[in-house]
Amino acid sequence: xxVVSQHxxxxxxxxxxxxxxECRSLDFQATTMFWYxxxxxxxxxxxxxxxxxxxxxxxxxxxKDKFLINHASLTLSTLTVTSAHxxxxxxxxxxxxxxxxxxxxxxxxxxxxxxx
Amino acid sequence: xxxxxxxxxxxxxxEAETVTLSCTYDTSxxxxxxxxxxxPPSRQMILVIRxxxxxxxxxxxxxxxxNFQKAAKSxxxxxxxxxxxxxxxxxxxxxxxxxxxxxFGTGTSLTVIP
Numbered sequence: 001x002x003v004v005s006q007h008x009x010x011x012x013x014x015x016x017x018x019x020x021x022e023c024r025s026l027d028f029q030a031t032t033m034f035w036y037x038x039x040x041x042x043x044x045x046x047x048x049x050x051x052x053x054x055x056x057x058x059x060x061x062x063x064k065d066k067f068l069i070n071h072a073s074l075t076l077s078t079l080t081v082t083s084a085h086x087x088x089x090x091x092x093x094x095x096x097x098x099x100x101x102x103x104x105x106x107x108x109x110x111x112x113x114x115x116x
Numbered sequence: 117x118x119x120x121x122x123x124x125x126x127x128x129x130x131e132a133e134t135v136t137l138s139c140t141y142d143t144s145x146x147x148x149x150x151x152x153x154x155x156p157p158s159r160q161m162i163l164v165i166r167x168x169x170x171x172x173x174x175x176x177x178x179x180x181x182x183n184f185q186k187a188a189k190s191x192x193x194x195x196x197x198x199x200x201x202x203x204x205x206x207x208x209x210x211x212x213x214x215x216x217x218x219x220f221g222t223g224t225s226l227t228v229i230p
Contacts, residue, residue: 032216034218043207043220043221049216
């Protein structure tokens with residue numbers, strides 16, 4: 001089956017620093033990737049949608065200058081949290097959609113970000 | 117706008133018994149997809165079952181089945197012969213036929229009791 005990986009699985013950073021999270025589709029080409037944020041015991045909230053080679057589309061209320069998304073290739077999307085603050089601590093999950101797929105999306109295992 | 121409602125924040129079931137998780141949704145779309153995802157403690161999202169709205173027949177995957185009532189906009193998940201490994205958070209999700217964004221419900225935490 002299709003596999004999506006995320007790296008790192010856990011990261012701790014100091015307040016004010018930036019951290020990059022990678023999302024890779026391992027065995028298929030992902031024309032579209034999605035980034036979600038999940039707070040403890042809550043649902044997944046879509047942050048942004050990225051298409052390969054295009055600028056990401058951010059959901060209302062998500063700061064695009066704070067959460068930089070780059071989808072430079074058909075197998076890699078990155079989320080950079082800039083000038084991180086403790087309130088950015090969360091679980092970040094990506095999903096990837098293969099080109100031509102009607103509804104199939106595959107989720108990565110998530111990245112736990114802790115900002116101290 | 118699409119909304120998905122899961123009215124049961126927590127549920128428990130005895131091992132080997134049957135449990136039903138509720139989900140309702142609101143949409144003006146006629147064609148769409150509905151999903152149930154499982155999120156165990158590992159946090160990996162796992163697709164449990166999928167239903168296409170134009171199909172009247174309820175989807176079934178081994179011990180998992182759905183009761184899809186399109187007119188009532190209801191999409192419940194039945195888990196038969198519950199196993200300890202079924203303990204997880206379960207999310208109901210909606211996707212438009214023309215779009216690729218998931219709309220997730222708030223989740224139901226299911227505990228299977230030995």
